[in-house]
Amino acid sequence: MTDPALIWSYLAQGPLLWLTATLVAYVVGDALFRAARRQSWANPVLIAVVLLAALLGATGTDYATYFEGAQFVHFMLGPATVCLALPLYDNLPRVRRAAWPMLAGLFVGSGVAIVSALLIARAFGIGEPVLASLAPKSTTAPVAIGIAERIGGQPTLTAALVLLTGIFGAIIVTPLLNALRVRDWRARGFAVGVAAHGIGTARAFQVNETAGAFSGIGMGLNAVLTAVIAPMVVGWLG
């Protein structure tokens, strides 16, 4: 029989091991999410990330090696974003009717996300480069990274803040909006798309198709608006 260490060193080089691990971690996360009756605190992304982080730590694997395998899953974010066109198209009559409410939700949600994040961070003595990395954290990752670079932030830190915002938003949205008695699926979805981008949108699709469609629109519109207002707010508060 071959030495297990040799098999390990062979597997650790190729993408198969970490691709499989990523899918298995997600399957476990999704199973736990279902077992918890789809409650938002059992977020499948969070569970999978914690499992994989523990596995990387236990095997002494660095993130670059892990990403060699996981990049195939990561790549699918692009086509999945394009696919948001279908629920949007299916909900077009609803979307047309909701133009004014969407505009209000967009400007209020986007403005509050940026200004309140910067004010809280500044109150804790956090300085300019981190503030610039924090400002675009509610937008989808590629847009946020582009904005952060333009206003003097750190792209890698921004990516991490974007992910944390998304996971937190996806967990908090259901209890928060239930407590506020917001029953309109359009408002619920749109607000979480604006504040917590794609991870919020994934959560919205788990709950309701209309919420998912409006969440995707909120995410797309906020990508544009944040690119315009984040530099202004950072200049003003930074």
Add this chain to the structure above:
Amino acid sequence: MISALSLILAFQLVGEILSRALDLPLPGPVVGLCLLVAACILRPALAARLRPTAQGLLSHLSLFFVPAGVGVVAHWPVLRDHGIGLALAIMGSTVLAIAAGALAFQAVARWTGTVDPSALKGGGDD
């Protein structure tokens, strides 16, 4: 399924090219999304053809965020250094933004008379 996937990738590709060529503030996939909506309006048959594959991908949208999520762990030292301030900024601003955005949407929907009874949440704890 392969033909549907090819079409979806083609829209992403064109979106990526336009985003870079015109220096748009939107990333390629979001431009591709807009183009695909326009294409579905012009040819409704396209929507019917792509729907099964699109629904399949979207039902596992969470999965595609996992690799980037693991990246948070790689940046743990930076996050730990700024600790509580960053955590409170993220949590506080996300709660405020979701609440303010949803309430603004709802208020304007009532004010402009565009409440949609078919889009109201019933009972249950979702």
